Every structure is written in structure tokens, then in C-alpha cells.
Amino acid sequence: xxxxxxxxxxLAAGKGTxxxxxxxxxxxxxxxxxxxxxxxxxxxxAGAEKIVVIVGHQADKVREAFPGADLEFALQDPQLGxxxxxxxxxxxxxxxxxxxxxxxxxxxxxxxxxxRSLVAGHLAAGATVTVLTTExxxxxxxxxxxxxxxGEVLKIVEHRDAxxxxxxxxEINTGIYCVDTPFLFAALNQVKxxxxxxxxxxxxxxxxxxxxxxxxxxxxxxxxxxxxxxxTLEELEKAGDYLRRRAGGQx
Numbered sequence: 407x408x409x410x411x412x413x414x415x416x417l418a419a420g421k422g423t424x425x426x427x428x429x430x431x432x433x434x435x436x437x438x439x440x441x442x443x444x445x446x447x448x449x450x451x452a453g454a455e456k457i458v459v460i461v462g463h464q465a466d467k468v469r470e471a472f473p474g475a476d477l478e479f480a481l482q483d484p485q486l487g488x489x490x491x492x493x494x495x496x497x498x499x500x501x502x503x504x505x506x507x508x509x510x511x512x513x514x515x516x517x518x519x520x521x522r523s524l525v526a527g528h529l530a531a532g533a534t535v536t537v538l539t540t541e542x543x544x545x546x547x548x549x550x551x552x553x554x555x556x557g558e559v560l561k562i563v564e565h566r567d568a569x570x571x572x573x574x575x576x577e578i579n580t581g582i583y584c585v586d587t588p589f590l591f592a593a594l595n596q597v598k599x600x601x602x603x604x605x606x607x608x609x610x611x612x613x614x615x616x617x618x619x620x621x622x623x624x625x626x627x628x629x630x631x632x633x634x635x636x637x638t639l640e641e642l643e644k645a646g647d648y649l650r651r652r653a654g655g656q657x
Contacts, residue, residue, distance in 0.1 A: 410525050411504030413587070414454035415495050418442055418511030419462025419482040424637050430464035432511040433471060434642060437649050440471055441636055444514035450476070452521035454507070458498045460491045487605025488581070489597045492590070500591045508583045508608070512636045515645055516582070520627055527625045528584040534620035535589070535612055537562065538582040542630040548578035549609060551624050559622040562609035566602060577624065579609065580633040584625075589615065 422431025432442035442459070449457050461468045462482040469479055480494040492508060499506060505528065507521060520538070528536035537559060539551050547565040550572050554560055562579045563572050593611040601607065615622045627633055636642050 408529055408586075409504055410453075410529060411455050412453070412507045412525055412584070413456040413458065413499050413502045413504060414449040414452075414507050414509055415492060415499065416442070416445055416449065416457065416459045416509045416511050417488060417491050417581075418445075418459050418468060419465075419485050419491055420512065421463040422512070422637070425639060425642075430461075430468055431636070432468060433464070434636070436514055436636070436642060436645055441514045442468065442472065442511045445509055445511050445516065446472065446474070446477070448516050448518050448521060449507075449509060451518035452507075452525075453518075455504060456499070456502060458495045459511070460494050462491075486599065487603065488608035489594055489606035489610060492608055493594050493606070496591055496594075499587060502587050504587065506583075506585050506587045506590050508581075508585065510581045510635060513580070513582065513633055514636065515632045515634060515648055517632060520632065524582070524584050524625050527623070531623050532621060533584075533623045534586050535559075535615045535622045536584040536625050537612070537622070538580045538584075538633065539577050539624040539626050540580055540628070540630040540633050541576045541626070542578060542634075544576075546578070550575040551577040551579060553577075553624070557624075559612055559624050560616060561613045564601070564607065564609065577626065580627075581608075581635065582633065583608070585611070589620065 418432040420431045433440045458478045462485045482491045482494045593614040597610045
């Protein structure tokens with residue numbers, strides 16, 4: 407049985423143009439604290455042995471805002487997609503003996519228990535890649551989880567690359583993963599940028615794992631708001647409402 411030890415990689419390089427501000431997205435404030443504060447708090451509470459934050463836009467400001475001694479930072483410059491972002495953590499994580507959990511710096515409502523359950527589910531299934539998924543109400547522009555008849559994940563299709571039939575799939579990718587560390591960095595070497603955005607998609611590791619005969623599974627979480635990424639000021643406001651409700655014991 408593999409160990410439940412894990413390193414958390416936090417993707418925090420984005421600009422967040424839809425936030426109508428030049429401020430790095432993860433520095434936007436939710437209930438008085440930067441978005442990234444909540445993600446780091448969750449990673450620590452879930453038991454991450456090591457935390458690596460991948461920064462890009464306003465990297466120095468992000469570093470200054472989070473002087474924690476337990477944090478390492480990796481710079482993504484230029485920003486060429488999520489797969490490229492994770493590659494920047496190779497020097498810090500490639501030799502790490504445990505699992506790697508990839509978190510998003512703009513998903514502040516994620517709970518430590520969900521991260522622990524994701525890791526436990528990954529180990530119990532004997533998976534190489536486990537994708538945290540949810541089923542939000544439509545319409546939306548999230549990547550779809552494509553499965554076979556046995557419920558195994560075949561691939562993740564970005565919304566802009568999805569066929570009409572794939573767009574009907576309800577289960578979506580939250581951008582949060584648990585991955586066997588040696589496989590993660592070996593697979594990223596194979597990721598190509600031959601898509602409309604000319605970016606290196608982290609989602610491509612799913613198809614690489616399948617091609618190698620490895621197990622890829624989805625871990626579904628019922629609360630789609632908990633795994634919501636903050637992309638607009640309206641979503642920031644919704645997240646604030648959710649936190650206040652949770653603090654009040656109503657949600």
C-alpha cells in the first residue's frame with residue numbers, strides 16, 4: 407500500500423483579467439483575506455508535507471504576501487498553460503517520495519476533508535491519476551470528464567475543444583488532482599501544445615496514463631460551490647456569501 411503522504415502544488419500564476427483589475431488573481435480579497443490564504447490553509451490542514459506555490463503574474467507581490475517558512479515558490483514565466491505551470495515545480499518536487507496533490511489558488515472554498523478524501527480514494531483505487539470532479543448546473547465552460555462504460559476516465563476535454571455531444575456531459579474537471587509523483591513529471595515531458603490555445607494542458611496526463619495502461623479515476627464531490635474557481639467579481643461575492651453561511655452553521 408502506498409503512503410498517504412503528499413506534496414501540494416498550488417497553481418497561482420494567473421492574472422485574472424475577468425476580475426477587472428491588474429491585481430494577481432490570488433491576491434483578490436475574500437472576507438478580508440487573499441484567495442490564496444484559504445487554499446494554503448486547506449493544504450496545511452489536510453496534511454501536506456510540502457507546499458510549492460507556482461507564481462507568475464506579480465510574482466514578487468504574491469511572495470511578499472505569503473512569507474510562510476513552510477512555502478516554496480516556483481516561477482512560471484511566460485505562462486503557457488497548466489501543464490507548463492506544474493513543470494516549473496519539477497526541481498522542488500520530482501524527487502518527492504509521496505503523492506502530489508495539485509490545487510488551484512483561485513478555489514478558496516475547498517475543505518481539508520475533501521483533499522484528505524481525494525487522497526484516500528486515490529490510494530484505495532490503486533489509481534495513478536485521480537481527478538476531483540463535480541456536476542455544476544449548466545450552462546458553463548468547464549472541461550468535461552469522458553468515461554468508458556466501466557466508469558473509467560478516458561480523457562478530459564476542454565470546453566472549447568469539446569464536441570456537441572461531449573458538451574452534454576454533466577461531470578466536469580475542477581482542476582484539482584492527486585497524482586503519483588514520478589508519473590506526473592514523466593508524463594509532463596510528453597505533453598504537447600497542439601491545441602487552439604497553443605498551451606500545455608495538464609489534462610493531457612489523463613490520456614498519457616491511459617495509453618500506458620494506468621488507472622485514472624474521477625472522485626466526485628457533491629458540493630459544486632466548494633470547488634468553484636473565482637473568475638469574476640460576481641463569483642467572489644458568491645464565495646463570500648457561502649463562507650458567511652458556513653460560519654453561521656447553515657451550509
